[in-house]
Amino acid sequence: MATPDTRTQLLDAAEHLFAEHGYRGTSVRAITTRAGANLAAVGYHFGSKAELMAAVVRRVIEPISAAQRAGLDTVLARTSDPSVGELVEAFAGPLFDRMSAGGEGGARTSRLIVTILSDPAEEARSWTGPGEDTVREGYLAAFARVLPGLSPEELRFRMRGMLAVTAVDRLEVHQQPTPGCTSPVAGEAARRWAVTFLAAAMSAPPAPG
Amino acid sequence: MATPDTRTQLLDAAEHLFAEHGYRGTSVRAITTRAGANLAAVGYHFGSKAELMAAVVRRVIEPISAAQRAGLDTVLARTSDPSVGELVEAFAGPLFDRMSAGGEGGARTSRLIVTILSDPAEEARSWTGPGEDTVREGYLAAFARVLPGLSPEELRFRMRGMLAVTAVDRLEVHQQPTPGCTSPVAGEAARRWAVTFLAAAMSAPPAPG
DNA sequence: GCCTCTTTCATACGTTCGATTGAATCATAC
DNA sequence: GTATGATTCAATCGAACGTATGAAAGAGGC
Numbered sequence: 467m468a469t470p471d472t473r474t475q476l477l478d479a480a481e482h483l484f485a486e487h488g489y490r491g492t493s494v495r496a497i498t499t500r501a502g503a504n505l506a507a508v509g510y511h512f513g514s515k516a517e518l519m520a521a522v523v524r525r526v527i528e529p530i531s532a533a534q535r536a537g538l539d540t541v542l543a544r545t546s547d548p549s550v551g552e553l554v555e556a557f558a559g560p561l562f563d564r565m566s567a568g569g570e571g572g573a574r575t576s577r578l579i580v581t582i583l584s585d586p587a588e589e590a591r592s593w594t595g596p597g598e599d600t601v602r603e604g605y606l607a608a609f610a611r612v613l614p615g616l617s618p619e620e621l622r623f624r625m626r627g628m629l630a631v632t633a634v635d636r637l638e639v640h641q642q643p644t645p646g647c648t649s650p651v652a653g654e655a656a657r658r659w660a661v662t663f664l665a666a667a668m669s670a671p672p673a674p675g
Numbered sequence: 676m677a678t679p680d681t682r683t684q685l686l687d688a689a690e691h692l693f694a695e696h697g698y699r700g701t702s703v704r705a706i707t708t709r710a711g712a713n714l715a716a717v718g719y720h721f722g723s724k725a726e727l728m729a730a731v732v733r734r735v736i737e738p739i740s741a742a743q744r745a746g747l748d749t750v751l752a753r754t755s756d757p758s759v760g761e762l763v764e765a766f767a768g769p770l771f772d773r774m775s776a777g778g779e780g781g782a783r784t785s786r787l788i789v790t791i792l793s794d795p796a797e798e799a800r801s802w803t804g805p806g807e808d809t810v811r812e813g814y815l816a817a818f819a820r821v822l823p824g825l826s827p828e829e830l831r832f833r834m835r836g837m838l839a840v841t842a843v844d845r846l847e848v849h850q851q852p853t854p855g856c857t858s859p860v861a862g863e864a865a866r867r868w869a870v871t872f873l874a875a876a877m878s879a880p881p882a883p884g
Numbered sequence: 885g886c887c888t889c890t891t892t893c894a895t896a897c898g899t900t901c902g903a904t905t906g907a908a909t910c911a912t913a914c
Numbered sequence: 915g916t917a918t919g920a921t922t923c924a925a926t927c928g929a930a931c932g933t934a935t936g937a938a939a940g941a942g943g944c
Contacts, residue, residue, distance in 0.1 A: 503892085507893095673870070
């Protein structure tokens with residue numbers, strides 16, 4: 467196994483540290499030290515710390531987005547009237563795959579996504595690209611067809627809830643669990659739980675009022 | 676209206692800034708400047724930046740926790756077999772009340788809670804006290820009685836999902852919304868949407884497998 | 885060997901941070 | 915008035931931060 471080049475080692479180290487300590491909580495020095503590289507390497511390969519973060523996020527998000535897009539295409543190719551559960555599975559499933567694949571990569575991914583979503587830093591706005599938005603718009607349209615009774619606003623609220631559940635889910639598993647919490651659950655079980663939970667939520671009739 | 680004392684002004688300013696820029700993204704200097712106080716005031720009144728944050732969180736969380744506890748007591752005093760919707764309403768409702776009360780206090784509260792939940796900083800572990808845990812344990816027990824088919828692990832997963840939806844919900848509303856998103860929704864509508872969404876999710880049969 | 889382009893290196897710069905200090909100011913009681 | 919305790923103030927500390935620089939080292943073609 468040839469040692470990967472400096473650029474890749476920086477991405478790996480940064481992904482670890484950003485996920486664990488957040489963007490502001492991670493120093494460029496910590497990243498380069500972990501990567502076994504020189505302090506100036508970040509500047510040389512990425513330009514700045516913010517651009518390194520953007521590269522890390524892109525590397526993590528893009529396969530997930532692609533899987534979501536492919537899943538939606540597959541479902542819609544089979545039938546023009548899919549079930550809510552199928553759509554939920556296609557949307558939420560890819561967010562669990564890294565974890566199911568073994569190791570703690572999934573928890574790290576989850577943590578990183580939460581960091582992206584919740585980091586109030588200015589730079590965070592440019593971390594995700596337009597690709598993710600179009601995927602979400604695609605699911606939005608599909609759900610809108612399947613759930614005709616919902617107002618666009620309420621549907622958007624539910625989409626956001628879906629994202630929240632899948633992203634935040636593993637948060638307390640990876641860091642220390644709430645007292646009394648059992649051992650970290652396997653990714654496969656969490657995936658089933660999430661799909662069940664979210665399919666029921668998405669299928670609910672519109673709120674009264 | 677007499678100007679509040681320095682200590683209170685520091686808490687107000689810190690609540691604003693922590694919610695808007697996160698813990699690490701807020702400097703003590705920014706807080707004291709906004710509060711119209713001297714830089715050393717934080718050290719004098721709270722000891723350190725971390726203890727100031729803990730005080731801010733306590734001031735925000737405690738009324739919510741108390742309302743959740745009271746709501747649970749009220750429900751359980753009326754009947755020993757409440758509906759899932761009643762429990763969801765009692766749990767999630769107080770998280771929306773600040774916003775319904777008017778102004779942007781609710782969004783700020785929501786944002787602050789997300790900061791607490793997702794901030795990877797070391798200090799974050801001590802921001803919430805044992806009071807919040809006992810409230811959650813109370814709801815956990817109540818839901819366990821009403822949803823007997825669920826394993827403790829899956830129930831805990833659902834509780835976490837409930838927290839995620841209520842906390843993350845207003846995130847994108849307060850900061851800039853996803854493109855195409857309509858105007859920020861009123862707190863009252865969001866509350867109904869959340870309760871509907873979550874009641875259906877909590878009521879779902881156990882996941883297969 | 886030598887030139888060229890890429891990458892790594894040690895080092896430094898300017899800034900910002902949280903915390904601390906000791907003097908100055910204020911309020912209150914005697 | 916003056917002593918006392920609480921609070922505010924300007925000023926400064928050392929440490930950590932992101933970034934920039936110019937020299938050194940390496941790789942590949944000729």
